[in-house]
Amino acid sequence: MATPRIIVVGGGLAGLAAVIKIAEAGGTVDLFSIVPVKRSHSVCAQGGINAAKNLKGEGDTTAQHFDDTIYGGDFLANQTPVKGMCESAPAIIDLLDRMGVPFNRTPEGLLDFRRFGGTLYHRTAFAGATTGQQLLYALDEQVRRYESEGRVKKYEGWEFLSAVIDAKGVARGITALDLRSMELRSFAASAVILATGGIGAIFGKSTNSVVCTGSAQSAVFQQGVYYANGEFIQVHPTSIPGEDKLRLMSESARGEGGRVWVPRTQGDNRLAKQIPDSERFYFLEEWYPKYGNLVPRDVATRAIHKVVYELGLGLDRQPMVYLDLTHLDRETLDRKLGGILEIYEKFVGVDPHVEPMKIFPGMHYTMGGLWVDFNQMTNIPGIFACGECEYQYHGANRLGANSLVSCIFGGFQAGPNAMKYAKSAPAVEGDGGAAAELTRQSGINAELIKSEGTENPFRLWRELGTAMTEHATVIRQNKGLKQADDKILELLDRYKKINLSDRSQWANTSFAFTRQLKNMLELSRTITLGAILRDESRGAHYKPEFPERNDAQFLKTSKASFTGCVQGPRIEYEDVDTQFIKPRPRRYDAVK
Amino acid sequence: MATAQSPAAPPTHDLGSGVQPLRAGEGTSFIWRKLHSLSGIVPIGAFLIEHIVSNWEAVKGPVAYGQQVYFLNHLPLVRVLEWVFIFIPLLYHGVYGVYIWLRGQANLVYYPWAGNWLYVTQRYTGLFAFVYIGYHVATQRFMGVDLPNHPAAAFWKVQHELANPWILAFYVVAMIAVCWHFAYGVWLFAAKWGITPGEAARRRFAWVCLVGGVLLAAMGLASIHAFVSQKYSNAPENPLLSYQKTENREQRIEIKGRRAGIKDQRAGVRARSAMIAVRVGLAAGVDC
């Protein structure tokens, strides 16, 4: 039998991890990525990667990592895959180390670990403050090696448009658009792995990269794949507000001893260093003495929100608080956090060694994503998903430094499982539906290119972002969520009158963006409707109207399916696998 | 693998070819480029130092200068040495250097940084030096009085040349250009051959090169000054001839031996035969 040909869409950590496993097992891969894979969003991960290696004599175990992850995710994650991930994490770190990731070291030459949010252990391996970049490069280099051996063919600058699905509902390939020549093509494969990352663009400004639109997830969602737990959106407590995006200020800043505070008195506009310690309100340390500044992200974010909006203690009455590193030794800071401090200084123009940074929460990550089974396969046979674009590992809230490990672990699962599937998949009949799908796609393209409306796609996008950020992030009210959903419906309607200011057939970025926008709009309704229906507070999903977790009704995965009608996605619920750890109340003001 | 094409593929455009990727392990440019770099140090750089040190004799006057020229021209296999260690390397260094320059793409306008200035300066000083050396070798080595056979006329010949203020200016600028090119060339050599891989090492070595370059240039300029100074104005075509009138033969030989720093008898003998050769040559009227 011929070697299975597998398509991987997305060249971030998860996608590359899958590619490596497939190539190693003798398969061949067509790798699709909008940007050159080395420029994928994974490079933005800063702080580190979790693994219970217990190299600090604290008695850390993979069981403890598993418990922290489940507890941090407010028991919404299926426990079997999370357990597998936590148990594999130490070996993944070893592998990355062998691949040459320049992890920080102890004097003995061993891996150094730091603390991160939601745990009391030093469990996070790190390479300065650019861990994601270093990890991605290590995988990129391995993939380049396979590329040189002819096992991998890269399609960089191609955008995934849809899956090719045959009459029996089995995926047989994809259609994709060459963003340079605007050529539309279909590609056949025995299996397709989506590793297409986050959906930050739905919120307008976020910590995500420009390509993180969720367009690919939305496309297959509209073709019948379930979208699970869409309402769980992580808002990172510490980001740097900017004109074009919210730049991340890593949790590692707090992991290395950074303290969050505001002046105790409203309107105290003295310089930070003139305010004595007694007049500083270290609210995280006061409210959560056990975890202090290292409470999980959802908890820290809500605390900052409260300090700013309820207590009115924001700096200069702006939505900002201090993240203070000035008490720490400069040399250590540069060695362990150099990369992020440089970003702050470059973009804000203030030296964080000398003055506390001014930060505010920003949309960061989606815990929800494409529904997959424990083999990383979606409900459409032949379509797999791994990385941030699927929902499996983080429940209702992701712990810092768990995303990198979930990406690589997910890829390492998806790759071999796709190979296994490909070897036993029934033979394709005819073209597997490729011609029909191409016709559908070229129809959409033709329609779009000749549209002569009045709506600018970039302005519609901004309106979407504003509505979603206002109503579907930190604090959620059913009324606001409804407003956001109505807004999406309005935008979907206005989308019909879209005006492409560029009709050329060469490197037309407006065209590509406008196609993405449609998908963003469709996908965003899984967030608003999912949130409206979930009348409880769990992890990152917080409704003041329903401040308590409601396990009886909502210890369930929400599964959205596309209907194509105005009512929006249909949402059903599925039981959560809780066979290893019994759900218990989640509190960070005391020992768990 | 594509299974189907879209019905109407849009017109496509060809991208320019751009800079080609590395021809890993192929071609011979490495050796030629390294030879170019090395030849600037040895033999050319070494010869430059020798030449400037020899010129320094001019400061001591026409006689000393003539004797130095004589000495050099009587090294064993001197014509072979001259071609193998001077002319051919110079020609190669110059021609290949121009080739390197032509393939570079200076961008000082946008990036006026120190290293970039030096990069550009190295090319201009190199070209200037090459033109100058061509002229200098042609006029001083191959035209006019044949110095290898008439070393005593060296001072006179140079002085005549430098009497022209334009040529004098040319020499002065060339002296500075050559020393600059050499000093920075040494620094570049150390950097590119990995002798000074550290920032601080390169900074320190830059001072060494600067001092060395200034010293060489100063010596060179002092020599030029000697040729045009009042002290030796109107130097005789053969300084040894006037010298002969005032001293008896034995004294002359002794002084000659001392000046050349040669103490032993053989040197004396060689010096004496030189005198004889000069006189015979003069008597025969070969000189002019």
Next chain:
Amino acid sequence: MASKTVQFEIKRQASPDAPAVWERFELEWRPGMNVISSMMEIAANPVTAEGKPTTPITYDSNCLEEICGSCAMRINGRARMACSALVDKLEQPIRVEPLSKFPLVRDLQVDRSVLFENLMRVKAWVPVDGTYDLGAGPRVYPQQQEANYPLSNCISCTCCMEVCPQFNEATGFVGAATIAQVRLFNNHPTGKVLKEDRLRALAGDGGIQECGYAQNCVEACPKQIPLTNAIADVGRDVLGQKIKDWLRG
């Protein structure tokens, strides 16, 4: 009160074979704006300063945090990352052009794949035996980590290549970024196994010998990678390898 504005002049070219034209834009000033946010603004309102409707600008960008290496372009003549080019720190009108040494696709977008090709030709990877669990990696002391980490920070933005007078079609020079990666992998305890291959590759045409040591690379590098040090070290190693090969060959 008339609001403060920002002036841009952007070089447009609809395709590789189309003529280049300059377009002027005038945007409302906002605190903290940078070149990318300005171009996002233009996309939302694609009208030139003269009031003529135009197309949104085509350019590469992704992370906007100067870590993905996408948005390198020439701003006021100099190659740099557009995301970190803060408008308040630039002289106006801000002139934006594509990188000049790479094949132009459209507007500010160029094809920089030559760098990735070069990385492949020097085998810039650690050849691990496999991804299965083989235990911990080699011990690396903090000093080694601190020496390698800066080299590993290269974001492939190609600024070092753009500003290099020797990187052009005549020389086919490989550029500083690839040389620094050779240094990185030759330093790694396992990566070393391919050291000789990498050094031999770099002695090929377009190899390290083409460096003119103008040192623009190190000035332009947004990540302050010690590129000139790497070139010196690798230059010595390549020569050593060639001499060894000549003597043993």
